[in-house]
Amino acid sequence: MSWTRKVLRVNLTEGTCTPEPLNMEWANNYLGQRGLATKYLVEETDPNVDPLSPENIFIMATGPLTGTMASTAGRYSCITKSPLTGAIACSNSGGFIGNEFKNAGLDMIIFEGKAASPVYLYIENDLAELKPADDLWGKSAWEADEMLHAKHQDPNLKIAVVGRPAEEGCLYAAVMNDLHRAAGRSGVGTVMASKNLKAVAVRGTKGVKGLENPDEFMKTVTDGKKVLADNAVTGEGLPAYGTQVLMNVINGVGGLPARNMRDVGFEGAENISGEAMHEPRTSDGKPNLTTNGACFGCTIACGRISTIDQTHFSVKDKPQYHGASGGLEYEAAWSLGADTGVDDLDALTYVQFVCNEDGIDPISLGCTIAAAMELFEDGKIDLAETGGIDLRFGSAEALIAVTEGVIAGTPFGKIIGMGSKRVCEKYGAPELSMSVKGQEFPAYDPRGIQGIGLAYATSNRGACHLRGYTIASEILGIPVKTEQTESDGKPELVKAFQDATALVDSAGLCIFTTFAWGMEDIAPQIDAACEGDWSVDKCLEAGERIWNMERQYNNAAGFTSDDDTLPKRLLKEAIKSGPTKGQVNRLGEMLPIYYEVRGWTPEGVPTTETLERLNLS
Amino acid sequence: MQKSLHLDPAKCTGCLQCEMACSYEKLGEFNPSRSVIKVFTFHEEGRFAPYTCTQCDEAWCLRACPVDAITMDMSTGAKIVIDDKCVGCKVCTISCPFGTINYVQETGKVAKCDLCGGDPECAKACPTEAITYIDANATGYDRMKAFAEKSLPSANTSA
Numbered sequence: 001m002s003w004t005r006k007v008l009r010v011n012l013t014e015g016t017c018t019p020e021p022l023n024m025e026w027a028n029n030y031l032g033q034r035g036l037a038t039k040y041l042v043e044e045t046d047p048n049v050d051p052l053s054p055e056n057i058f059i060m061a062t063g064p065l066t067g068t069m070a071s072t073a074g075r076y077s078c079i080t081k082s083p084l085t086g087a088i089a090c091s092n093s094g095g096f097i098g099n100e101f102k103n104a105g106l107d108m109i110i111f112e113g114k115a116a117s118p119v120y121l122y123i124e125n126d127l128a129e130l131k132p133a134d135d136l137w138g139k140s141a142w143e144a145d146e147m148l149h150a151k152h153q154d155p156n157l158k159i160a161v162v163g164r165p166a167e168e169g170c171l172y173a174a175v176m177n178d179l180h181r182a183a184g185r186s187g188v189g190t191v192m193a194s195k196n197l198k199a200v201a202v203r204g205t206k207g208v209k210g211l212e213n214p215d216e217f218m219k220t221v222t223d224g225k226k227v228l229a230d231n232a233v234t235g236e237g238l239p240a241y242g243t244q245v246l247m248n249v250i251n252g253v254g255g256l257p258a259r260n261m262r263d264v265g266f267e268g269a270e271n272i273s274g275e276a277m278h279e280p281r282t283s284d285g286k287p288n289l290t291t292n293g294a295c296f297g298c299t300i301a302c303g304r305i306s307t308i309d310q311t312h313f314s315v316k317d318k319p320q321y322h323g324a325s326g327g328l329e330y331e332a333a334w335s336l337g338a339d340t341g342v343d344d345l346d347a348l349t350y351v352q353f354v355c356n357e358d359g360i361d362p363i364s365l366g367c368t369i370a371a372a373m374e375l376f377e378d379g380k381i382d383l384a385e386t387g388g389i390d391l392r393f394g395s396a397e398a399l400i401a402v403t404e405g406v407i408a409g410t411p412f413g414k415i416i417g418m419g420s421k422r423v424c425e426k427y428g429a430p431e432l433s434m435s436v437k438g439q440e441f442p443a444y445d446p447r448g449i450q451g452i453g454l455a456y457a458t459s460n461r462g463a464c465h466l467r468g469y470t471i472a473s474e475i476l477g478i479p480v481k482t483e484q485t486e487s488d489g490k491p492e493l494v495k496a497f498q499d500a501t502a503l504v505d506s507a508g509l510c511i512f513t514t515f516a517w518g519m520e521d522i523a524p525q526i527d528a529a530c531e532g533d534w535s536v537d538k539c540l541e542a543g544e545r546i547w548n549m550e551r552q553y554n555n556a557a558g559f560t561s562d563d564d565t566l567p568k569r570l571l572k573e574a575i576k577s578g579p580t581k582g583q584v585n586r587l588g589e590m591l592p593i594y595y596e597v598r599g600w601t602p603e604g605v606p607t608t609e610t611l612e613r614l615n616l617s
Numbered sequence: 618m619q620k621s622l623h624l625d626p627a628k629c630t631g632c633l634q635c636e637m638a639c640s641y642e643k644l645g646e647f648n649p650s651r652s653v654i655k656v657f658t659f660h661e662e663g664r665f666a667p668y669t670c671t672q673c674d675e676a677w678c679l680r681a682c683p684v685d686a687i688t689m690d691m692s693t694g695a696k697i698v699i700d701d702k703c704v705g706c707k708v709c710t711i712s713c714p715f716g717t718i719n720y721v722q723e724t725g726k727v728a729k730c731d732l733c734g735g736d737p738e739c740a741k742a743c744p745t746e747a748i749t750y751i752d753a754n755a756t757g758y759d760r761m762k763a764f765a766e767k768s769l770p771s772a773n774t775s776a
Contacts, residue, residue: 068647069637069742096633103648156650179660205723207646214645229744239630290663294632299744301630305663324663 002064002211002529003027004105008128010121012195013054013113017121017128022107027064028532029615034090035506035546037061037079037108041088042549044110047556051083051187052169052194054114060101060160060200061109063508064530067102067208067296070221071228072510074098074296078188084171084364084419085438085462087554091174091188092466092505094295094303095181100158103204115196120148120161123202133198140164140407141176142357148201160200163358166193168409170417172364172440180326180356181295186439186461189359217528224513224521225299231516233476238302238512239292243330244274246443246471251338253475253484254580255448257441258338259393260370261434261569264445265578268343272333276345283309288345290324300512304328306349314350314400321353328352331465334443335366340373341393348396351403358407364419367440369402371420371432380427387412431568437462437559446570446587448580449474451482451490454590457564458494460550466511468497478515487586491594502550503543545614548598548606552616561604564591619694621753622730622737624667628747631658631665638742642733651721653730654739654748667748669739670717670730672696678729681712694753695732703727 005022023040030036037059049055058080065073076098082089101109104125118133136144141163148159158178166173166189173189174182183189211217228234237245250256251269258266270276277289286307294301306327308315315321327349328336336348355362369391375381376391383390387410389401405413415423420440424433434441439462446453451470459467470493472478482493500519504511507526514522519536527534565571570585595602599610611617636652644651654669676696679687686702687709689695698718703726709718710727718729730737732750740750 069634069641071634071744099633099649103650205648205650207640207644207648207651209646218641225744291665292630293663293665294630296633297637298630298632299634301632301745307663323661325660 002068002208003032004102004107006105006107008106008109008123009112010109010128010130011112012115012119012130012197015115015130017130029542030546030549031064031503031506031526031542032107033061033063033066033075033077033506033508034079034092035502035542035549037077038088038090038546038550038553040108040110041079041081042553045081047081047553048558049081051081051086051191054195056081056191058111058188058191058195058197059108062098062101062107063506065526066508067099068211068221068508068529069218069297070509070525070529071225071299072295072297072513073508074298075508075510076101077505078175078183078192080188080191081557082186082188082461083190083194084187086557087437087462087559088460088550089186089188089191090461090505091183091185092511093175093177093181093183094298094510095178096296097158097160097177097202098508099296100202100204102208103206104202105204105206109200111192111195111197113195118196118198120199120201121197122152123200123204125204125206136198137167138164140357141359142179144199145179148199152201154203157201157203161359162189162193162198163360163407164409165358165360165406165417166190168414168417170360170406171419171422172361172417174359174361176356176359182356182359182361184361185363185464211529212531213528217525220524220528224517224525227521228299228513228516233478233515234300234512235516238300238515241274241277242292242302242304244277244304244328244333246330247273247333248275249475250444253448254575254578255445255475255484256334256338256443257445259341260339260367260374260432261441261445262374264448264575264580266338266341266343268341269338271343272328272337272345272348277304277306277327281309283311288349289327295510298510300510302512308346308349308353312346312350314347314396321350325353326356331442332362332366335363335370335440336399337366338443339366339370340399342396342399344396347400351399354403354407360406363442364440365403365406365416367434368416368420368423369399371424371434372402372416373398374432375424375427375429378429380429385412434567434569435463436566437563439463444471445575445580446566446585447575447583449484450487450586450590451493453566453570453585453587454490454494454594455497457566457587457591458498458594460547460554466501468494468501469511469514470494470497472497472515476515479518485580485583487590491590491597494594495597498547499540499543501543502546503539506542506546541614545616548610548614548616551606555605561595564604619753620735620750621672621756622669622732622740623749623751623756624669625747625749625759626664626666628745629656629665629667630745631656632744634742634744635667635739635748638738642738651723651728653717653719653728668717670696671715672730672732677712677714678709678718681708683708690731690734693732693735696729697731698727698729700724700726
């Protein structure tokens with residue numbers, strides 16, 4: 001099995017916590033986590049529901065491998081309808097809470113309705129109860145975490161919690177767990193807070209057991225760990241530099257956007273790179289990077305634990321930020337740094353700390369500030385509007401002031417909290433929002449790297465690198481090298497990455513394993529753990545099924561092929577300099593072929609044959 | 618040759634593979650709460666530290682036990698708890714200076730590291746060699762070697 005076969009249904013309106021059996025027929029088709037929870041969402045809600053209404057549901061879900069000894073198998077996801085995009089939202093997080101859910105005997109928790117006043121869910125194995133959280137409301141995620149640990153006098157309690165921006169309606173609020181891991185994207189934290197649910201605190205000691213074939217499982221996970229250890233990316237690059245290993249690489253190949261994607265190539269990239277995090281600072285002689293840290297069960301350990309120079313202007317009067325904490329990942333270093341033109345490593349680390357402290361997606365935050373900087377430089381926002389912040393590209397002071405404003409809920413901070421799409425519409429320049437379906441881009445330029453543009457345009461949760469990471473092939477040559485500026489073959493590549501990723505996200509594993517693992521490494525681990533047939537083919541089919549289910553949800557929610565697009569800047573404004581000079585994204589060539597490869601109509605709707613083939617009709 | 622578990626916190630990433638390996642070996646389930654090797658996180662310092670029984674030669678737990686439920690495995694030197702004899706009185710948990718023998722409410726007995734009969738699963742599962750099982754006489758040699766390296770003329774001068 002490996003599923004616990006138990007779902008906890010929490011009705012916040014009624015104040016009830018009711019266990020129910022997991023739907024095993026669905027589990028056999030959608031595996032777990034992303035796929036299975038999305039199936040519950042699709043079955044139980046109207047796709048046109050207001051994301052912030054009590055009628056939307058919010059699910060925390062583990063995968064069947066979560067809590068097992070498979071490498072990286074500590075993941076959980078938050079699944080709901082996104083208030084940022086209006087599309088399906090599924091945000092994945094590591095840390096340690098996924099294992100704790102599993103050890104408490106739960107595959108997933110479904111939250112319905114809305115509590116009359118703030119509450120948190122306390123779980124101790126079979127005990128589950130809603131408790132008042134009036135004292136936690138208005139507190140940061142870190143403060144609430146500390147208060148809950150103190151209240152329950154249990155250092156082993158694992159906590160997922162939202163911060164103040166979520167309570168205030170910031171549309172890209174994250175759900176934080178274990179202090180510095182995040183279900184970060186698409187505003188899943190905003191939905192959680194909209195239900196007056198401040199936190200989930202869980203302690204599980206029941207053990208994860210009942211593997212289908214234990215001996216085979218232990219053999220396959222041991223083999224898998226060796227593959228990760230022997231691989232240059234997962235065995236060397238990621239432990240040493242984290243995802244920040246990419247900053248200089250992507251900049252070097254003409255794929256790093258800068259200043260709201262006005263430019264490609266950032267002159268300050270080296271200063272904010274993974275390598276720079278190792279360099280002793282001139283000020284205090286210590287490097288930014290204190291150590292690398294792992295999420296539960298992870299033998300890669302890409303996590304960055306950083307320390308800020310205590311004399312840096314961002315923290316010099318704030319001793320609470322002088323200790324070590326979760327540092328910069330590549331996407332955040334890019335959005336907060338290159339995209340705003342800021343190359344001050346400690347300033348970016350400080351912004352990362354406060355994003356963790358209060359639960360904000362740093363990608364959407366950085367990109368929204370970058371868009372606002374362009375609006376400011378174009379004269380569409382003035383000093384009166386920003387509250388006196390001189391919002392120019394390259395200003396670390398402005399970046400920090402706006403971020404603190406989002407957390408404090410200042411008038412301009414609340415505007416920035418709406419995301420770049422709404423900000424750019426408000427100031428009369430919608431074309432300056434670098435987003436798809438309202439969600440901001442990550443750190444790869446779709447002009448310099450063609451396939452990732454198609455992946456962004458067709459991602460079911462809006463612009464995202466984690467829905468089909470073609471960078472692996474287009475830049476790193478994994479599993480095979482494809483030419484980054486070539487569009488031929490990219491529709492097939494994007495589909496393959498999207499389907500495989502959907503399966504990995506449904507298993508309880510981390511997508512970073514796929515730098516080294518193919519489905520032939522992953523499927524045997526699932527197959528040994530779970531009942532039923534989880535061959536490579538069945539895994540890939542399940543991935544495709546999940547992708548199409550998400551697509552149908554979005555189509556039913558009102559999205560059309562017109563939404564599978566990129567901002568005009570990326571389709572029309574050629575890159576001005578560097579190795580990819582002259583390139584635009586050729587989405588128009590790739591998209592029709594992608595629909596065909598997917599078995600969709602030219603309007604982007606799955607055909608009857610496709611639905612029947614995938615058992616979705 | 619007697620061997621010891623050698624713990625090097627500087628290499629630990631806090632992944633808990635050791636805790637899962639330990640609980641799987643003893644209970645057949647992945648249950649970090651029941652592992653007798655524990656990894657502690659010191660968040661503010663950015664440090665992780667695995668810790669378990671050091672297998673004292675003059676073992677306080679063994680001496681304190683009123684029912685002779687703790688004995689020495691002569692092949693490994695491990696002090697092991699005989700479950701059939703343990704009455705759950707917890708005197709050993711009071712006597713141990715390191716806190717590495719603990720009461721288990723699920724069983725009503727105490728549990729501690731027994732070196733898995735000479736093939737400790739935690740060491741095999743550790744991905745970073747933060748936990749190794751080595752010659753008991755040589756647990757300081759890696760640090761000794763590091764200092765020896767510093768004394769090398771070529772490493773000590775800027776030629």
